[in-house]
């Protein structure tokens with residue numbers, strides 16, 4: 001007894017048996033009923049979504065002897081001949097192996113004659129994009145004036161490779177990937193029909209692997225049937241098909257989100273032991289995070305193509321984290337995927353990247369921080385009310401984001417000020433002299449929802465005017481944070497950091513200017529060029545979060561030629577920097593001019 005593979009055995013024979021593709025099926029069916037079938041039809045879409053299946057069903061329907069609404073009946077002589085492959089009027093051509101002009105000429109020869117047993121001759125060309133240009137040209141003439149007794153059905157996975165002249169003469173149908181739900185239901189039905197049972201996670205795994213292609217899914221099922229177990233378990237699928245268990249991926253996802261180092265590393269070990277394809281694994285884990293992110297975005301769950309139970313697992317997991325956290329970690333995974341492409345030590349890259357992801361602590365949304373602040377501010381008195389001198393409300397919320405070893409730290413501090421006369425303790429909350437301080441009455445409505453009054457009872461004893469609170473983020477100090485600034489610059493422009501390091505002193509003067517003193521003007525010559533100066537000013541603004549005018553303090557240059565009539569070194573350097581050859585070299589290598597050293601003259 002010969003074994004018929006599932007993909008052939010389960011091939012739909014009528015329109016109603018087609019999986020998915022409802023809009024296309026409806027249109028085709030109507031074209032049969034109304035007798036308005038185009039003489040050339042092109043089906044496009046990824047593999048295994050039913051292109052040739054639909055072409056064959058159409059071939060049957062066109063020649064079927066039943067009532068139009070019943071076609072294809074799958075019972076009449078023509079239908080049976082097509083189903084068994086014995087029809088003399090159906091030509092199925094594989095475009096990949098019959099791609100030349102000679103084959104098309106032979107085909108044209110064949111269609112010159114009227115059909116033998118059916119009403120129409122049907123030509124199905126699969127992978128039609130493989131035809132040569134000459135073959136397409138030869139075909140074009142026929143498509144322009146197709147004989148009344150001939151219908152063409154084309155199928156392609158690469159519609160963009162088909163000449164526009166051909167496309168414009170075809171009625172086109174784009175077939176979609178089959179949704180996970182449709183595949184799941186279809187496969188479950190087949191499994192039962194074959195006398196097997198399958199665990200839900202096992203079937204989900206096969207559906208995931210199929211990636212929207214019925215044929216791919218069926219060949220996986222075939223493998224499972226050959227394995228022989230009457231009940232197909234998740235473990236069987238994992239072992240037979242060489243897939244990573246979904247549970248393992250879920251565990252890893254959770255470990256990365258929870259910042260669970262050992263969990264992540266042990267799971268990674270499991271995955272390596274399993275010998276999973278790395279690229280595939282990284283894609284899978286990113287896909288997990290993408291699904292979680294979609295769960296966090298309102299109204300986006302319909303974009304998640306997963307069977308119901310699995311979707312619920314994702315939604316439950318997503319509920320425990322903010323969308324900011326999921327987003328941040330997904331971005332880091334994407335960086336990791338990029339790094340892996342060039343890594344000679346993929347495992348090490350994975351491990352270090354995982355550490356980075358784990359260390360990117362949970363992110364608190366800014367809105368939450370502001371909410372905290374509102375609550376604190378709401379506890380402050382709204383007008384001139386009694387206040388004791390030891391009144392304090394302090395909260396400190398910190399959020400950390402670490403991206404690529406660069407830490408962005410947002411620290412918000414709020415402190416109530418005891419009285420107008422008393423000096424504030426914290427320099428960071430000094431009110432700026434000019435800007436008006438926000439008054440508590442101007443607070444948002446949520447501020448009223450305070451649950452935490454912090455005024456001690458004895459506060460009523462002292463009658464003094466309350467001062468509105470001032471909040472300012474932690475400011476960086478030019479002198480104190482200068483080394484950090486150089487590091488910051490180094491990550492962006494190495495040469496600029498080097499030039500900055502050569503400065504003899506750095507200070508911020510009273511007017512807010514940033515003074516960089518260089519005893520040797522050559523050390524800052526490139527830095528002083530207009531665009532570099534501008535870039536430096538921008539970096540200063542980015543880092544110190546305040547606009548500082550950058551000024552270079554250099555000794556006065558003697559530009560007069562020396563006794564030998566030679567030009568001063570300063571001018572020479574300037575000339576060299578502007579030399580077209582130097583400028584071009586810098587451009588070609590996308591570099592910057594660093595040091596310019598003037599050696600002894602060549603003679």
Ligand SMILES: [Zn+2]
Nearest residue numbers: 064073076079
């Ligand atoms: Zn029929």
